Amino acid sequence: MLSVLAIGIEVTMILTLVGISYGTLDEAARHARGVGADILVRPPGASVISLSTSPMSQEFLPFFMKQPHVTFATGTMIQPLSGLDTLTGVDLADFDKLSGGFRFLKGGPFEHDDDLIVDEYYAREKKLTVGSTIELMNRPWRVSGIFESGKLARVCAQLTVLQTLTGSPRKLSQIYLKVDDPNRAQPVVEGLRAKLPGYFIHTMEEFTSYLTINSVALLRNFIGVVIGIAIVVGFIVVSMAMYTAVLERTREIGILKALGASSSYILDLLFRETLVIAVIGTGLGIAMTYGTQWLMMHAVPASLTQETVYKWWPIAGAISITGALLGAIFPGWKAVKQDVIQALSYE
Amino acid sequence: MKILDTKLNLFICIAVVSGAATGWAQSTAEIFSRLDRAAPSFMGATATLRVTTHTAVINEDETQTGTVTVKRFGPNELHFLIKFTGENAQTIALKGEKLEIYYPKLNTIREYDIGKYKDVAQKLSLLGFGTPGRELAANYEVSNLGGDRVESQDSVHLQLTPKAADVLKQLTRVDLWISVKNNSPVQQKFQLPGGDYRLVTYSDVSVNPPHLPASALDLPKNAKRERMN
Numbered sequence: 001m002l003s004v005l006a007i008g009i010e011v012t013m014i015l016t017l018v019g020i021s022y023g024t025l026d027e028a029a030r031h032a033r034g035v036g037a038d039i040l041v042r043p044p045g046a047s048v049i050s051l052s053t054s055p056m057s058q059e060f061l062p063f064f065m066k067q068p069h070v071t072f073a074t075g076t077m078i079q080p081l082s083g084l085d086t087l088t089g090v091d092l093a094d095f096d097k098l099s100g101g102f103r104f105l106k107g108g109p110f111e112h113d114d115d116l117i118v119d120e121y122y123a124r125e126k127k128l129t130v131g132s133t134i135e136l137m138n139r140p141w142r143v144s145g146i147f148e149s150g151k152l153a154r155v156c157a158q159l160t161v162l163q164t165l166t167g168s169p170r171k172l173s174q175i176y177l178k179v180d181d182p183n184r185a186q187p188v189v190e191g192l193r194a195k196l197p198g199y200f201i202h203t204m205e206e207f208t209s210y211l212t213i214n215s216v217a218l219l220r221n222f223i224g225v226v227i228g229i230a231i232v233v234g235f236i237v238v239s240m241a242m243y244t245a246v247l248e249r250t251r252e253i254g255i256l257k258a259l260g261a262s263s264s265y266i267l268d269l270l271f272r273e274t275l276v277i278a279v280i281g282t283g284l285g286i287a288m289t290y291g292t293q294w295l296m297m298h299a300v301p302a303s304l305t306q307e308t309v310y311k312w313w314p315i316a317g318a319i320s321i322t323g324a325l326l327g328a329i330f331p332g333w334k335a336v337k338q339d340v341i342q343a344l345s346y347e
Numbered sequence: 348m349k350i351l352d353t354k355l356n357l358f359i360c361i362a363v364v365s366g367a368a369t370g371w372a373q374s375t376a377e378i379f380s381r382l383d384r385a386a387p388s389f390m391g392a393t394a395t396l397r398v399t400t401h402t403a404v405i406n407e408d409e410t411q412t413g414t415v416t417v418k419r420f421g422p423n424e425l426h427f428l429i430k431f432t433g434e435n436a437q438t439i440a441l442k443g444e445k446l447e448i449y450y451p452k453l454n455t456i457r458e459y460d461i462g463k464y465k466d467v468a469q470k471l472s473l474l475g476f477g478t479p480g481r482e483l484a485a486n487y488e489v490s491n492l493g494g495d496r497v498e499s500q501d502s503v504h505l506q507l508t509p510k511a512a513d514v515l516k517q518l519t520r521v522d523l524w525i526s527v528k529n530n531s532p533v534q535q536k537f538q539l540p541g542g543d544y545r546l547v548t549y550s551d552v553s554v555n556p557p558h559l560p561a562s563a564l565d566l567p568k569n570a571k572r573e574r575m576n
Contacts (some may be wrong), residue, residue: 166437
């Protein structure tokens with residue numbers, strides 16, 4: 001029973017972390033698509049020469065507006081908060097033109113410099129309502145509105161306020177472009193790349209397609225480490241459980257051998273038992289994954305988004321079964337090597 | 348033809364006269380030798396600085412002004428603190444592998460571990476501060492463009508092209524003006540791909556000031572600290 005539970009936890013661990021990785025990336029893609037832009041422009045990577053993350057000047061906006069087929073350009077500033085959270089500086093009037101604006105569930109747009117707007121999940125996680133105060137970036141902010149999730153970001157402040165606070169007036173982290181015909185986005189991107197070498201310029205479709213586990217090296221490595229740990233945990237748990245089982249059944253094994261059971265017959269018995277434990281454990285693990293998903297949705301809906309990734313079910317199952325079977329090798333060998341006389345006299 | 352000869356003679360005269368006037372013009376070997384001699388005794392410096400960042404595609408120049416303090420903590424260990432004032436107020440401190448940025452309006456310090464980029468950040472940002480000539484020769488193809496006068500200071504103008512391919516991708520050329528008086532940089536121009544550049548001009552440079560405690564590079568103690576990576 002304990003072995004089944006341990007394997008279940010192992011499978012839950014794998015599926016939960018894979019689900020969070022997929023969920024986080026899909027959530028980012030959903031927010032990006034929600035902006036309503038056709039093209040995303042980001043500055044070249046962090047530069048050791050400027051000792052900055054090379055934010056772009058707001059003067060790029062009129063430059064982009066003059067480009068063929070570009071009908072609108074606006075930018076945002078992104079500031080990191082704790083964990084994976086960010087605070088996005090946005091010009092609401094421009095954002096309205098780009099995407100149709102936020103749909104407020106409670107309250108409304110910014111009224112004062114220290115106002116924030118947050119999405120429903122962030123509000124639920126942090127227990128915020130309109131008029132609540134929250135401390136971010138070492139200063140208090142008042143929540144002026146709660147909007148429907150899925151557009152741009154979870155937490156937004158006024159662009160100019162964020163620029164001033166960070167000593168980066170007229171600076172932007174990224175720029176969104178709208179073109180007259182979405183089918184023309186790719187040629188516009190290619191034209192801009194020629195004019196702005198080194199800049200990250202992609203259609204939104206391209207950008208969201210990059211948000212996969214394989215394209216984010218950190219996540220890929222993270223999942224690799226988790227799988228490695230899971231295999232080791234499965235191996236140790238099953239190894240100990242089966243070793244104990246072999247010790248407990250020393251007499252039974254001795255009787256079987258005395259009755260003429262071959263080594264392969266005893267190994268087959270042990271491995272079949274291990275397989276049953278691993279399969280039941282995998283099923284339990286998959287079931288428990290729905291529990292962690294529910295927990296995340298209710299405890300930290302804004303910070304962690306967990307998806308059910310069905311294609312990982314057989315992978316997680318194979319990992320747990322492999323770990324379990326590997327763990328059964330030594331106890332199996334021990335059982336096969338037992339002396340019949342000693343086994344029969346074992347108390 | 349005669350007009351051409353006259354112009355050529357005039358040019359030669361100007362060149363000779365300017366060479367005579369700029370008595371600080373030296374051969375590259377002499378400059379390197381001078382920098383090699385000065386480097387070991389470099390312990391620190393303070394200066395005011397003006398940084399102009401030019402973005403070619405939009406033809407925009409952004410200027411930041413402030414002060415810089417440099418202090419040597421070991422043979423290859425230079426720490427610095429750059430304090431920008433005005434609307435771009437920020438303080439940047441590089442201490443070994445740790446880059447700290449202080450935002451005064453947030454009273455917050457963000458800490459970045461720059462790890463393997465430490466040497467590049469230190470050597471590029473502080474290019475000319477206690478830099479031996481042999482180090483310049485090792486890392487750059489150097490052209491000596493002769494004597495020049497920048498910010499009312501007599502200097503030699505060196506044009507440096509990085510030898511390392513990975514640096515060359517980010518930095519196509521550096522123009523460095525070294526003061527004849529105290530062997531410190533008067534101006535650095537970092538030429539980036541695509542025509543962008545970053546021009547850093549130093550004035551009121553004090554090399555090895557008598558009182559430069561380690562605390563001169565400290566950021567406010569009461570600020571909130573955030574680790575960014």
